[in-house]
Structures are given as structure tokens and as C-alpha cells.
Amino acid sequence: xxxxxxxxxxxxxxxxxxxxxxxxxxxxxxxxxxxxxxxxxxxxxxxxxxxxxxxxxxxxxxxxxxxxxxxxxxxxxxxxxxxxxxxxxxxxxxxxxxxxxxxxxxxxxxxxxxxxxxxxxxxxxxxxxxxxxxxxxxxxxxxxxxxxxxxxxxxxxxxxxxxxxxxxxxxxxxxxxxxxxxxxxxxxxxxxxxxxxxxxxxxxxxxxxxxxxxxxxxxxxxxxxxxxxxxxxxxxxxxxxxxxxxxxxxxxxxxxxxxxxxxxxxxxxxxxxxxxxxxxxxxxxxxxxxxxxxxxxxxxxxxxxxxxxxxxxxxxxxxxxxxxxxxxxxxxxxxxxxxxxxxxxxxxxxxxxxxxxxxxxxxxxxxxxxxxxxxxxxxxxxxxxxxxxxxxxxxxxxxxxxxxxxxxxxxxxxxxxxxxxxxxxxxxxxxxxxxxxxxxxxxxxxxxxxxxx
Ligand code: NAD
Numbered sequence: 001x002x003x004x005x006x007x008x009x010x011x012x013x014x015x016x017x018x019x020x021x022x023x024x025x026x027x028x029x030x031x032x033x034x035x036x037x038x039x040x041x042x043x044x045x046x047x048x049x050x051x052x053x054x055x056x057x058x059x060x061x062x063x064x065x066x067x068x069x070x071x072x073x074x075x076x077x078x079x080x081x082x083x084x085x086x087x088x089x090x091x092x093x094x095x096x097x098x099x100x101x102x103x104x105x106x107x108x109x110x111x112x113x114x115x116x117x118x119x120x121x122x123x124x125x126x127x128x129x130x131x132x133x134x135x136x137x138x139x140x141x142x143x144x145x146x147x148x149x150x151x152x153x154x155x156x157x158x159x160x161x162x163x164x165x166x167x168x169x170x171x172x173x174x175x176x177x178x179x180x181x182x183x184x185x186x187x188x189x190x191x192x193x194x195x196x197x198x199x200x201x202x203x204x205x206x207x208x209x210x211x212x213x214x215x216x217x218x219x220x221x222x223x224x225x226x227x228x229x230x231x232x233x234x235x236x237x238x239x240x241x242x243x244x245x246x247x248x249x250x251x252x253x254x255x256x257x258x259x260x261x262x263x264x265x266x267x268x269x270x271x272x273x274x275x276x277x278x279x280x281x282x283x284x285x286x287x288x289x290x291x292x293x294x295x296x297x298x299x300x301x302x303x304x305x306x307x308x309x310x311x312x313x314x315x316x317x318x319x320x321x322x323x324x325x326x327x328x329x330x331x332x333x334x335x336x337x338x339x340x341x342x343x344x345x346x347x348x349x350x351x352x353x354x355x356x357x358x359x360x361x362x363x364x365x366x367x368x369x370x371x372x373x374x375x376x377x378x379x380x381x382x383x384x385x386x387x388x389x390x391x392x393x394x395x396x397x398x399x400x401x402x403x404x405x406x407x408x409x410x411x412x413x414x415x416x417x418x419x420x421x422x423x424x425x426x427x428x429x430x431x432x433x434x435x436x437x438x439x440x441x442x443x444x445x446x447x448x449x450x451x452x453x
Contacts, residue, residue, distance in 0.1 A: 001184060003159060006072035006301040007292050007336040015159055017184040023151070023191035026180045030122045030149035033177035038119050038147035042097055045145050050093050051172035056086040059168060063133075065293075066160040071129055072301040072337070074292045077255060085133035089141050091419035092440065096145045099440045112451040117444035119147035120222060121198030126189050126212070127162070128203040128226075129155035129303055130258040130359075135203040135226065136165055138423070138434040140179060143201070143443040144169070149178045151192060155204075156185035157303050197221065199443070205357075206383075206428045213431070224432035224442055226260070227425055228357045229385030232378040233263045233414055234400065236371070236391035237271035244390045245279035248363070251388070251415040253287050253341055256299050257361040260429075261386045261408070261415050265347070265354050266365045267374045273367045277326065277345055280365070284327055284341050287361075299361050301336040311339050311360045314353040318344045318364060321351050328362070349380055357383070371396070375403050384426030388414035407433075 003012040018026070037045070056063070064078040073081070099117075106113040125139045132154055140150045154162025166181045182188050189208075193200070193215050201224040202212050209225040216223060233251060235244045251263030268276045292300035302308060308331050315329045328340030339360055347354050347364035354364045368374045378387055388410040389400045401409040407424035410416070417423055422433035433439055 001156065001159070003070055005069050005336075006303050006305070007338075009335055009337075012069055012160075015163075015183055018182050018188045018191065019184075020191045020194065023182055023188065024195065026151060026182060027122065027195050027197070029177040030151055030180060033175055034119070034122055034147075034149035037144075037149060037175060037178045040147075042100060042145070042147075045147065046093055046096060048169070048173040049089060049141055049145060052169050052174075053086050053089050053093065055168040055172055056082060056089070059164070063161065063164050066164055067132070067158070068292045068300075070160050071132070071158055071303050072292050073255060074294075074297045074300045076295055076297075078292075081131055081133050085137045088134065088137045088419045088435065091435075092141045092145055095437070096142065096440050099437045100146060100444060110452060112449075114449045114451070116447045116449070117146070117441065118447055119444055122149045122151065123199035123201060123443065124192040124195075124197050125150055125152040126192060126200070126202045126204070127152065127154050127158075128260075129157035130255065130260070132158035132161045133165065134417070136162065138226070138439065139201045139203070139224075139443075140165075140169075142434075142440050144174060144179060146440070146443040148198075148443055151180055151182050151197070153182040153184070153188055153192060159183055199223070201442075202226070209430065222432075222442070222445075224434070225425075225430040226423070226434060227385075227428060227430040228359075228383060229260050229262075229425065229429050230264045230355070230357055230381045230383045231261055231386045231388070231406075231414075232381075233266045233388040233390065234368075234371075234374045234378060235266065235268045235272065235276055236389070236393070236396065237269035238392045239272070239390045241272050241275045242279045242283075245276055246283045247390070247412075247414060248280060249283040249287065252363040253284065253299060253361045254415060256302060257363075258303060258359050259415060261417065262359075263363065263388065263414050264358055266363060267368045267377055268365060269374075270367050270369050277343075277365060281327055281343060284343060287341055289332060289338060289341065299341055301338045302360055303337070305337045307360055308337050308339055311342070311358065311362055314351075314356070314358055314362060315342060315344070318347060318351045318353045321348070323347050323351060323353070323364065349377065355381070371400060375400060379403070379405060382428040385429040386410060386414070
């Protein structure tokens with residue numbers, strides 16, 4: 001399989017792709033190794049992950065360089081992702097033991113009752129490329145700590161990063177057969193779906209996630225889906241407009257707009273609409289597009305070549321329907337899959353840029369007259385990952401946040417994820433939770449003991 005640098009369109013290297021037979025072999029090895037791993041005391045499993053966390057620090061520069069080379073993520077953001085991935089992994093090291101310990105529910109009387117948490121077995125982790133370290137860590141770290149074996153298929157667009165992470169896990173002491181990479185795209189993923197695994201944990205698009213859930217439904221094993229979003233931000237009239245605009249630009253353009261929880265549409269109260277747009281444009285011009293290996297670059301290429309045409313189509317559709325194109329709108333005139341940071345104003349809900357996941361450095365802005373209109377528009381989506389509101393008034397923010405049908409809500413912040421609280425999507429944004437105590441218990445199954453005697 002060819003690894004292409006999206007910033008130059010040049011070949012980086014080639015790697016051996018898996019096929020059905022090699023995936024089957026990996027599965028058999030994983031199955032044989034899983035019981036021994038589950039029998040390893042949890043403290044030792046956690047100690048392996050703690051060593052992995054140290055390696056993430058000492059190997060950060062090499063990993064960041066590979067990540068930028070294959071994904072096109074600006075190098076400063078690649079280093080930031082590695083720090084963030086380590087932070088999440090540290091959370092699991094510090095918190096897993098207490099959430100996986102046996103719990104005594106009834107200790108008095110004739111029948112005592114307790115719960116233990118057992119691993120699922122051998123699970124598949126089919127992963128995405130946009131934050132390959134973060135979304136990988138969300139799944140394979142708690143799965144390993146919980147005593148599972150993992151067949152981890154990094155996205156075909158972030159293969160080197162996947163191989164690096166698994167290499168470090170092995171170096172840290174996780175047995176080679178307990179976590180193995182499955183290399184390739186759709187076909188390698190299908191090979192995993194053909195096997196009788198004990199759980200499927202997927203990060204990626206709604207279409208693929210739904211397909212996977214349907215494909216394995218009759219097995220009645222756990223399925224976790226972390227899918228896309230069309231996340232709204234609402235700017236009330238009482239805010240510091242400059243500050244809100246800067247937050248909106250970062251939410252929309254960080255990681256070249258390729259974040260599941262990127263700000264994908266902005267509603268602005270009519271009283272500050274024009275000011276907000278002026279400030280937004282001024283801030284957006286401070287986000288330089290360029291070579292992702294340069295420390296000063298804020299916007300790199302898109303990772304997937306096909307997304308350039310999707311963004312062009314969204315711009316055309318919006319302009320045809322009356323939006324004002326205020327910045328960008330075109331592929332950049334250079335090698336690589338670059339698209340200019342793009343701002344569209346006067347958008348509405350007939351436009352693709354407001355209704356479909358963009359996954360690029362493009363934003364649609366729409367004027368609203370009051371909170372009721374903003375709430376109705378924010379809810380007009382099949383997705384439900386995050387929703388953000390900017391206002392000085394906490395009660396007003398809370399009134400809006402309780403009405404949101406999304407797994408995460410933000411007041412005066414956006415586009416952020418914390419290991420301490422669950423990360424979950426509703427509707428087309430997914431099923432189940434990662435991170436937090438819920439994400440630790442997502443990879444184990446309870447066993448309830450009724451004890452007499
Ligand atoms: P994708 O659906 O194209 O691919 C995801 C993974 O599925 C890849 O590893 C791919 O090889 C594999 N795959 C594709 N077809 C398959 C099949 N038929 N059977 C089995 N596996 C198959 O998604 P992507 O482009 O890698 O990721 C981008 C999407 O992921 C966006 O929608 C983004 O919002 C979402 N995402 C969500 C979160 C979250 O936490 N909610 C995080 C990151 C990304």
C-alpha cells in the first residue's frame with residue numbers, strides 16, 4: 001500500500017497490506033494470547049501503559065514528523081496531539097484500577113452480592129486518520145488495561161502513526177500478539193468484520209459506522225461508534241465579539257477543519273452579526289496556509305484528495321443559493337491537497353455547507369434574531385456531537401445547553417475534549433462513550449455474583 005504525503009503528493013513509502021488470510025492469522029494469535037494477558041495482574045498491565053506514556057515523550061519528535069508527513073497536520077498541532085494523547089493515556093493509568101475493581105453491593109444478610117468486570121475478549125479497533133493518536137488511545141489503551149487483545153486497524157491515511165504507536169506499546173511490554181496492527185483500507189476492515197470478534201469499536205464517518213453496526217448486528221457483541229458531526233456555535237449579542245470570533249476561527253480551522261468536533265456552522269445574533277463577521281475575517285487572515293513541516297503553519301493540506309472537490313461543491317452550492325463568499329473558496333494554487341480557508345456569510349439551511357459535514361477549513365455563518373431561532377436551527381441536524389454557546393449570561397447559556405441534543409455542550413468554549421468526562425455522540429454522531437469512567441468500562445462486561453454460605 002502506498003503512503004502519500006498530502007502536502008506534496010509524493011510517495012513516502014510503501015507498506016505490506018493485510019489480506020483475509022493474514023488477518024485470520026493475527027486473530028488466532030490474539031485469541032491465544034488474550035487469556036494470559038487477562039490473567040496478568042492489572043497493576044502490571046497498567047505499568048506497561050505507564051511505560052508507553054514515557055516513550056510517547058521520548059519519541060515525540062519522530063512520531064510528530066511521521067504524523068505530519070502522512071496526514072499533513074501542521075507540525076505544531078502534531079506535537080500537540082501527541083501531548084494530548086499522552087494526557088488521555090495518563091488519565092487511564094491513574095483511574096482504571098478503581099473503576100475495574102470488584103464492587104461489593106451487599107455485604108450483610110444471607111446473600112452477598114458483588115460485581116466484577118471481565119474483558120470482552122478480542123476486539124477490533126477500526127480507526128480514523130484525523131486525530132489518529134487521540135482516537136486510537138481512546139480505544140486501545142482502556143481495552144488493553146481491561147485485559148482484552150486488540151486488532152487495531154489504523155486508517156489507511158495514518159498507517160505509519162498506527163505502526164509507531166503499536167511499536168511503542170510492544171517496547172513498553174505489551175505482548176506482541178496482544179495488540180497487533182491490521183494494515184489497509186476497506187478490504188482489511190472487511191476482513192475484521194468477517195471474524196467472530198468480541199467487540200467492534202469504530203471511529204470514522206457515519207456511513208461506514210452504520211454499515212459496520214448493521215454488518216455485525218446479528219453477533220450481538222458490543223459496538224462502539226464515534227462518528228462525524230455538524231457542530232453549531234451560537235454567538236449571543238452580549239459577548240466580546242473579537243474574543244468569540246477568535247474562538248470560532250480556531251474551532252473551525254484547527255487541524256485544517258478536520259476535527260469531528262470542529263465548529264461547522266455559526267449562528268450570530270443580528271445585533272452583532274456584522275461586527276462578528278468583520279472580526280472573524282480579520283482573525284482568519286492570521287491563519288497561514290503552507291508547508292505543514294514549518295512551525296509557523298496553521299493550515300496544512302487536506303489529508304484526502306477527494307475532499308477538495310467536496311469543499312468546492314459546498315462553496316458553489318452556497319453561492320448559487322445566495323451566500324456571500326468573503327474569504328477563500330478555492331483550492332490553493334500549489335502542489336498538495338490544499339484548500340484556502342473559506343468564509344461564507346448569509347447562509348441558510350438549504351445549503352450543503354450548513355447541513356453536511358465539511359471536514360475542511362470552511363465555515364458557514366447565519367444571522368439569527370433570537371435564542372429561540374438559534375436553538376431551532378442548532379437542532380436541525382441528524383448529528384449530535386457537540387454544541388457551543390457564547391454569552392456572558394450563564395443562566396441563558398444553561399437554558400440553551402439543556403435543549404441541545406448532543407453528547408457534549410460548551411459554554412464560552414468549543415472544539416475541546418476532556419478525558420475526565422464521557423465523549424459520546426447522539427444520532428448520526430455515534431453510539432456509546434469513550435473516555436472517563438464510562439470509557440474505561442466500555443471494554444469490559446460485568447459479572448454479578450450472588451453468594452450464599
Ligand atoms: P471512514 O469512515 O472513511 O474510515 C474509518 C475507518 O473505517 C478507516 O480505518 C477505514 O479504512 C475503515 N473502513 C472503511 N470502509 C470499511 C468497511 N467497509 N469495513 C470496515 N472498515 C472500513 O472515516 P475517516 O475518513 O477515516 O474519518 C473521518 C470521519 O471520522 C469524520 O466523519 C469524523 O467526524 C469522524 N471522527 C469522529 C470522531 C469522534 O470522536 N466522534 C473522531 C475522529 C473522527
